[in-house]
Amino acid sequence: MTSQNAAAMPASQHYIYGIVAASSQFPEALSGLEDAPVRPYIVDRLAALISPTSLETVRPERRHLSAHQSVLTKVAQATDVLPMAFGMISDSEAAVGETLTEYSEVFSRELARIAGRVEMTVRLRLQGDDIFRMYVEQFPELKRRRDACFSGPREPNQMELLDLGQHFERLLTRDREEKIETAMSVLRPIVSEIKSVEPHDERLMFSIACxxxxxxxxxxxxxxxxxxxxxxxxYRIEVNGPWPPYSFVGLSLQEPWRP
Structure with missing residues (x-):
């Protein structure tokens, strides 16, 4: 990387992907949002990865999300990177430099913490279309309640259906918690940090970031x-990565850049 002089650059909006050490090496000819070239903006020992943008606000559209993630994933394959939250824009290159200076200790400390590390995601997914039926087969008490509702001479009333549904939800929650704890006990001894991430799919028993x-x-x-x-x-185990440490970098900046 070569240093950039903020005073010599024209003021313009730039999209910020992440923060790396100024000495980092990463792929050349990276393209980001709007196919704009991504380059480092260096201040002392830190560099922000930026590209010019004409967008006032970056909407979470597939093409924008894909460009953001693609840049960070490629960089993370070569060096340590602090990923910025999606949609961060700076009004000028000078503002990029000011933020790097103001938060240099925070950025440097976080880079040191994640040095040589990447994020892996481990998920456990239920296979099959009928989750309720699967739980009926696994849990006798749920089967007994199901049969009591639907095996009699009359249709179950609303309260009986509600009770059955609540019992199923309790079983599902307890089963998720037990499976998360099992996964944590196996993975915790070999990972640096670990956390459970809220599942985004009803068939996901857990999603764990390592x-x-x-x-x-x-x-x-x-x-x-x-x-x-x-x-x-x-059940099926799904492993994805390596990724930049999205789940383990939670920088709280006082709005130097706007989403």
Whole structure:
């Protein structure tokens, strides 16, 4: 990377992808939002990865989300990067430099914390279309309640259906919690940090983010195999990554850039 002089650059809006060390090496010819070239803007030991943009606000459209993630994923394959939240825009390059200066200690500390590490996502997904039926087969008490509702001479009333549904939800919540704890117990000894992420799909039993050292891929794969052996064939383990540490970087900046 070569240093950029803020005073020599024209004032214009720029999209910010992330923060890296100024000495970092990463892929050349990166393109970001609106196919604009991505480059480092360096201040001392830090660099913001930026590209010019004509957008006042970046809407969470597929093309924008894809461009944002693509840049960060490619950079993370080569070096440590602090990913910025999607949609961050600076009014000028000078403002980029000011923020790098103001938050240099925070950025440097976070870069040191995630140095040599990437994020992996581990998910457990229920297979099949009828989750309720699967739980009826697994839990005798739910089967008994289901049969009591639908095996009699009359149709179940609203309260009986509500009770059945609430019992199912309690079972599902308890089962999720138990499976999360099992996964945590297997993965926690080999990862640097770990956290459960709110599932975005009703068939997801859990979604767990792991911050791991780049060099433990084989140990991580072995842990995943051990974890998969603990679940029935009704479940499928999904592993995605490596990613930038999205789930482990929570910078609280006082609005230097606007979303």
């Amino acid at each position: 911050l791991i050292d780049r060099g433990i891929a084989q140990r991580f794969d072995s842990a995943i195999e051990e974890l998969a052996s603990k679940y029935r064939d009704d």
